[in-house]
Amino acid sequence: MSEKHKDEVTGVETTGHSWDGIRELNNPLPKWWIYTFYATCIWAAVYWVVMPAWPYLSLDGWTYTKGVIGYEQRDVVTGEIEAIAAGRADTMQKIATTPLPEIAADPGLMEVALGAGRAAFGDNCAPCHGSGAQGSKGFPNLNDDEWLWGGTLDDIHTTLQHGIRWDADDNTRFNIMMAYGRDGILSRAEVSDVAEYVLSLSGGSENADAVSRGADIFQSQCVACHGEAGKGNQELGAPDLTDAIWLYGGDKTDIVETVSNGRSGVMPAWGERLDEGTIKALTLYVYTLGGGQ
Amino acid sequence: MTETVTSLERLAQEAAQTATHGNTDPHGDEGERYTAVNSEKNRPLYASRIKVYPKLVHGTFRRLKWFVMVVTLAIYYVTPWLRWDRGPGLPDQAVLLDFPSRRFYFFFLEIWPQEFYYVTGLLILASLGLFLVTSVAGRVWCGYACPQTVWTDLFIHVERFIEGDRAKRIRLDKSPWSAGKLARKLAKHFVWLLIAVATGGAWVFYFADAPTLAGELLSFEAPAAAYLFIGLFTATTYTLGGIAREQVCIYMCPWPRIQGAMFDEDSLLVSYKEDRGETRGPHKKGTSWEGRGDCIDCGQCVAACPMGIDIRDGMQLECIQCALCIDACDEIMDRVERPRGLIAYDTFRNQERRRTGESPRLDIVRPRTILYAAALFLVITIMLVALANRSTLDVSVLADRNPLFVTLSDGSIRNGYQVKIVNKEHSARTYRISLEGLDGAILTRPALSGEDETIIAVEADKLANARFFVSLPPEHLDALSGGEADMAFVVTDIESGKIATRTTSFRGPKQ
Numbered sequence A: 001m002s003e004k005h006k007d008e009v010t011g012v013e014t015t016g017h018s019w020d021g022i023r024e025l026n027n028p029l030p031k032w033w034i035y036t037f038y039a040t041c042i043w044a045a046v047y048w049v050v051m052p053a054w055p056y057l058s059l060d061g062w063t064y065t066k067g068v069i070g071y072e073q074r075d076v077v078t079g080e081i082e083a084i085a086a087g088r089a090d091t092m093q094k095i096a097t098t099p100l101p102e103i104a105a106d107p108g109l110m111e112v113a114l115g116a117g118r119a120a121f122g123d124n125c126a127p128c129h130g131s132g133a134q135g136s137k138g139f140p141n142l143n144d145d146e147w148l149w150g151g152t153l154d155d156i157h158t159t160l161q162h163g164i165r166w167d168a169d170d171n172t173r174f175n176i177m178m179a180y181g182r183d184g185i186l187s188r189a190e191v192s193d194v195a196e197y198v199l200s201l202s203g204g205s206e207n208a209d210a211v212s213r214g215a216d217i218f219q220s221q222c223v224a225c226h227g228e229a230g231k232g233n234q235e236l237g238a239p240d241l242t243d244a245i246w247l248y249g250g251d252k253t254d255i256v257e258t259v260s261n262g263r264s265g266v267m268p269a270w271g272e273r274l275d276e277g278t279i280k281a282l283t284l285y286v287y288t289l290g291g292g293q
Numbered sequence B: 001m002t003e004t005v006t007s008l009e010r011l012a013q014e015a016a017q018t019a020t021h022g023n024t025d026p027h028g029d030e031g032e033r034y035t036a037v038n039s040e041k042n043r044p045l046y047a048s049r050i051k052v053y054p055k056l057v058h059g060t061f062r063r064l065k066w067f068v069m070v071v072t073l074a075i076y077y078v079t080p081w082l083r084w085d086r087g088p089g090l091p092d093q094a095v096l097l098d099f100p101s102r103r104f105y106f107f108f109l110e111i112w113p114q115e116f117y118y119v120t121g122l123l124i125l126a127s128l129g130l131f132l133v134t135s136v137a138g139r140v141w142c143g144y145a146c147p148q149t150v151w152t153d154l155f156i157h158v159e160r161f162i163e164g165d166r167a168k169r170i171r172l173d174k175s176p177w178s179a180g181k182l183a184r185k186l187a188k189h190f191v192w193l194l195i196a197v198a199t200g201g202a203w204v205f206y207f208a209d210a211p212t213l214a215g216e217l218l219s220f221e222a223p224a225a226a227y228l229f230i231g232l233f234t235a236t237t238y239t240l241g242g243i244a245r246e247q248v249c250i251y252m253c254p255w256p257r258i259q260g261a262m263f264d265e266d267s268l269l270v271s272y273k274e275d276r277g278e279t280r281g282p283h284k285k286g287t288s289w290e291g292r293g294d295c296i297d298c299g300q301c302v303a304a305c306p307m308g309i310d311i312r313d314g315m316q317l318e319c320i321q322c323a324l325c326i327d328a329c330d331e332i333m334d335r336v337e338r339p340r341g342l343i344a345y346d347t348f349r350n351q352e353r354r355r356t357g358e359s360p361r362l363d364i365v366r367p368r369t370i371l372y373a374a375a376l377f378l379v380i381t382i383m384l385v386a387l388a389n390r391s392t393l394d395v396s397v398l399a400d401r402n403p404l405f406v407t408l409s410d411g412s413i414r415n416g417y418q419v420k421i422v423n424k425e426h427s428a429r430t431y432r433i434s435l436e437g438l439d440g441a442i443l444t445r446p447a448l449s450g451e452d453e454t455i456i457a458v459e460a461d462k463l464a465n466a467r468f469f470v471s472l473p474p475e476h477l478d479a480l481s482g483g484e485a486d487m488a489f490v491v492t493d494i495e496s497g498k499i500a501t502r503t504t505s506f507r508g509p510k511q
Helices: A031-050 A073-097 A100-105 A107-129 A153-162 A188-201 A208-221 A252-261 A276-291 B002-021 B060-081 B117-137 B140-145 B147-163 B166-174 B179-207 B210-218 B224-244 B246-252 B255-261 B300-304 B324-335 B348-355 B367-388 B474-480
Strands: A014-019 A022-025 A055-058 A061-064 B095-098 B103-106 B109-111 B269-272 B343-346 B393-399 B413-423 B429-436 B442-444 B455-458 B462-472 B484-493 B499-507
Touching: A073 A107, A073 A276, A100 A107, A100 A153, A100 A276, A107 A276, A153 A276, A188 A208, A188 A252, B060 B095, B060 B140, B060 B147, B060 B179, B060 B210, B060 B324, B095 B179, B109 B117, B117 B140, B117 B367, B140 B147, B140 B255, B147 B166, B147 B179, B147 B224, B147 B246, B179 B210, B179 B224, B210 B224, B224 B246, B300 B324, B324 B343, B393 B484, B393 B499, B413 B429, B413 B455, B413 B484, B413 B499, B429 B442, B429 B462, B455 B462, B462 B474, B474 B484, B474 B499
Parallel strands: none
Antiparallel strands: A014 A022, A055 A061, B095 B103, B103 B109, B269 B343, B393 B413, B413 B462, B429 B455, B429 B484, B442 B462, B484 B499
């Protein structure tokens, strides 16, 4: 309850409230303070009219007062993005028209290219290859030094431009790993033997008999693409079977499945969707991830 | 001499009249009656500010204040123009707060963003220094050196120069508007604005190369931010120094509220010696001083006070202890031929001692001051040690997390690292990078990254960011028994041989 009360020491009336016996003097405020307060009130009122301010419920759901100058933060962001793109346009154009090795030799251009490449990779490539380009089963790790279709700047650029097994692109990279088991070319036992042989190429088989049987099958069925020694062929997109990297897994089961059912991973032809500057930027970015040749 | 006494008697009589008649106008009809408008008994009734008209005094402290004003203003205006050679490519301004390139330069010291704790240290030093000074001699900072005090003093001086001293100013404000009054007021505000512009103008020179910026400012080619800040500081200087004045100290500044914790009974504070001054009252020349105090109630201490208080009311929050009342009172004491120091730097305990007949003495060395001085000394020592051990080569190593490691076709495991080298030397340096602590590890750079793979050149005063790969061949993978092994990057300054080592981890599949 509020009641009239005068502070004895100062003779000033208090606000009348008592908090644990503590009372507050009711001194008048300095005028400059009051005027500042009024000014902020006026400012707020003007702001409500000028800027987007109050939410309200309309027939179309929740909306808000738009303000008379039509300020919209989304427009600001859009404008900023456009401004940045416009600012970059010259450099991206230069990247698009400069040969890849020359871009790589120009530190200023390279810095922009790698930055643009990183961003484009996150937007377009990360869903399959992972945000760190680390890949996963069936999707190549782009950090390592094994390349199905070649790891030179030109090879990577071609792969990006035309994709892999991408029907809509006439120049797309294409090969067939046949389904030897499913299509009845090899029996189950033969598939198992050839898998043992493939394992032995990287020192992973202990079954010598199966390996020697498998070697014969390999010579007749696989060398056309994978080569006599199983070293693969980048012209054909045939993987090296002798190294430590397995796109679809290096266990016996994985290899049997690959041989039985074939493999035909697909990568879109990015030339349809991205401009040349961005594709070059992506090429350089992927190249510098650690496997460029 | 006769004239002096007459004027003194008149002062005293008028002061007495004010007291007896209880005139509600705080400045009297002619401005020659002195009332402390901010004293406790006058305070609660007002809401709008009552203008204070400080009167000019002469004496030791006024001279000291002139001196401090000249020195502090000189420091403020001249500092940005001091030059300090740091070698080619670096600013040659002695004090420069370079925000775009994120460096603070203070003479020989250069502060990088990660070394901002030096600034923190300086602020701690400043506050401890303030505590120490305050516990010894009160609000010395407020009274002499605070920018609010210095600029207000300057503005008051301009006002006095144009409009005359206290009495004239009061009369001028009371007089109806005339061409002369308008001219004086306009002249005053014009000079105030000039000072304010100069203040704002000097401020921006701390943030850019002063001579260059000065040229740009005059040819209207300076960045908008420079004009904005000049405008801002012009506005605040004019408002705070010219118009708000004592209200800044009374209402806005937190220090008057905090200072109470720094004073004690032995602090030297500007005080009225009540024991000597009372009972106060007008005194006629030639009459006896027996049975009365030395205060003749002339009100000169009140007239001189820029805060509008009466020092005789005792210590109060509003008092900035500028000591001008000491000068004012000393002048009067000389005239009435009484000893100086009725108002003086004095301690509470000495007041008490004199009252009980003891002789007054000073206790400057006491637990509180020892504590503050020790804390000050400690922080200075820490700062000096930190400064002496400041490294000119900083290295940080960040291991890739995505992917943690990569298996290569020959079965090697490869990790990627981001190495940042900060060269704080004022000359370009080259560094050799090598590895330590992991047998068989091979250090490489990503393709297209440079000519010599393990040599990194860093420009003077710059940071370089380099990416490295470390590969561990299959025959050495035993080191990764727990999925990780410790190793270190060693960065050697080829020129000076200075070495920085940073440990990090090498990760791979568990063996």
